[in-house]
Amino acid sequence: MKPLKTSLICMALISAASTVSAQIKVENAWVRTTVPNQQATGAFMKITSVEAVKLTSVSTAVAGVNEIHEMKMEGDVMKMRALNEGLDIPANTTVELKSGGYHLMMMALKQRINSGETVPIELQFTNAKGRKQTVLVNAKASLNSPYKP
Numbered sequence: 001m002k003p004l005k006t007s008l009i010c011m012a013l014i015s016a017a018s019t020v021s022a023q024i025k026v027e028n029a030w031v032r033t034t035v036p037n038q039q040a041t042g043a044f045m046k047i048t049s050v051e052a053v054k055l056t057s058v059s060t061a062v063a064g065v066n067e068i069h070e071m072k073m074e075g076d077v078m079k080m081r082a083l084n085e086g087l088d089i090p091a092n093t094t095v096e097l098k099s100g101g102y103h104l105m106m107m108a109l110k111q112r113i114n115s116g117e118t119v120p121i122e123l124q125f126t127n128a129k130g131r132k133q134t135v136l137v138n139a140k141a142s143l144n145s146p147y148k149p
C-alpha cells in the first residue's frame with residue numbers, strides 16, 4: 001500500500017502546482033536579419049499559456065521602440081497596426097506570431113541584426129487579475145524562419 005499512497009500524494013501536488021501558476025511557454029522565437037542602416041525588423045514566435053493572459057509589452061536592447069503589431073487585409077490592402085491594448089493569449093491555445101500576421105515590431109534599431117546572432121527579448125504578460133509575469137526569450141537571427149513549419 002505504501003508506494004500507492006506516495007504516488008497519490010505526488011499527483012495531488014502536481015495538479016495543485018499547475019492550477020496556481022501561470023505557465024507561459026514561448027517556442028521557435030526568431031528575428032529577421034537586417035541590412036546595414038535598416039531601421040526596423042520583426043520578431044516571430046509561438047506563445048502558449050496555461051491560463052489566459054495578455055502580452056502587454058515587449059523590450060529589447062537592440063531597438064529604441066518595440067511594439068506588438070498586427071498585419072491584416074482591409075479590403076484589398078494589407079495594413080499594419082500597433083496593438084496598444086496588447087495581444088490576447090487564450091488559455092491552452094498556441095498563438096503564432098508570424099510573417100503576415102501578429103509580430104513584434106522593432107524600430108529605431110541601434111545595431112544591425114546579423115545571421116546567427118541571438119537577440120534577447122523580454123515579454124511582459126498580464127493575467128485577468130492584473131498579475132504581471134515576465135518571460136525572457138532568446139530569438140535566433142535569421143533571414144527566414146529557422147524552424148520547420
Ligand SMILES: [Cu+2]
Nearest residue numbers: 069080103105
Ligand atoms: Cu509591424
